[in-house]
Amino acid sequence: MTQKTILAIDLKSFYASCECIDRNLDPFTTPLIVADKSRGKGTIVLAVSPYLKNLGIPSRCRVYDVPNIPNLIFAQPRMERYIQLSVKVLSIYLDYVDITDMHVYSVDEAFLDVTNYLKGRNMTPTQFARAIIKDIKNKTGLTVTCGIGENLFTAKVAMDIEAKHKKDFLAHWTYDDIKSKLWNLTPLSKMWGIGSHLERRLNALGMYTVGDIACADPYFLKRKLGVIGEEIYSHANGIDKADIKKPYTPSSSCLGIGQVLLRDYLPLEGELIIREEIEELILRMRKKNFFACGFSIGVQYKDNTGFNKQVKLDNPTRSSKVISDLLLDIYFKNVNRDNYLRGVFIQAFKLTPSSSYQTDLFSTLEEFDKEEDFYKVEEDIHSLYGKKSLFKATALLDNSTYFKRINQIGGHNK
DSSP states (O other), X not given: OOOOOEEEEEETTHHHHHHHHHTTOOTTTOOXXXXXXXXXXXXXXXXXXXXXXXXXXXXXXXXXXXXXOTTOEEEOOOHHHHHHHHHHHHHHHTTTSOGGGEEEEETTEEEEEOTTTHHHHTOOHHHHHHHHHHHHHHHHOOOEEEEEESSHHHHHHIIIXXXXXXXXXXXXXXXXXXXXXXXXXXXXXXXXXXXXXXXXXXXXTTOOSHHHHHTSOXXXXXXXXXXXXHHHHHHHTTOOOOOTTSOOOOSSOEEEEEEEEEEEEOGGGHHHHHHHHHHHHHHHHHHTTEEEEEEEEEEEETTSOEEEEEEEEEEEEOOHHHHHHHHHHHHHHHXXXXXXXXXXXXXXXEEEEGGGOOOOTTOOHHHHHHHHHHHHHHHHHHHHHOTTSSOOGGGGSTTOOHHHHHTEETTEEO
């Protein structure tokens, strides 16, 4: 079997670097944070420049956590601009590899399988990576962090654990490096694939370093943690059988809509927010050709408390009336009427393809077709003339967030 060569590439401090580049500033000498100050001091900082990171300021703090630094620049998020630059970087990757050998992990991170391209270019893995890094720098101004490994996992940890701390932001790991470079890592949440909750469970089992996992009994880990126990045991030993060419299919797919509200909302005002989110959720389900057997709703109050409840159905649906009745019933049964809302989140899970949908005994195909036709017309009009061309009259109410959201990407201004 041919030994693979995988590159894990990350655009360093991506959002902040984009803002610095557009201002002709050096991200490594400029104190810049990406955050919308108009939302208040409690707003989450989306990114900080490498200069601020070196001062110990994390990317995901709140605005009020940022110290008073001379000449500090606040950049309002511009998601369209970041996506534009991200697409440009992806086009550069495609100058080096076929699209089947590229896996886009996030807006600023990707994996490339360069195994079959090294010989043709007469390059070593490091030379190949440096060529891509230089090309991205010349064409976009962005600085890249890159890990090289024999599989997706080793490439990723080479980038996270070593490359990000090197002057040239490049690290190459082989299987032989796992014991010396990975096993001493602690806390465990520093390793890709281990979150804080899993870390606590592993600590309770007496495991505090990656080496503890690597030397454990894999059957013990599976018995205590399930399938994830097998996976982290393999990763701790540098083993990862994931294949870029095989698209990932999650075992439990879902679609969700959520928003952090920009003012205190009374519980009764929350009904309109929920109805608008349901409409958006249904449009997304239609776009992906899904129905769902499960729905959930979560609420966050001003004091950061809240609730999250779900309901499961015997038959899948994407009926606006059915979903609205279910979620609003849950909402009014659980909402604290003496508290203010600051966030509302809904989700559809247990998704079912449209091709397998059947109406139940209490519904008719005529009712189903009528609602589907309505949404089809709405989609066509929005596609031709934009979402401002057709909307419900309730969008004009003060407590509606419809017009704010259609001008945003990922909850931030375009």
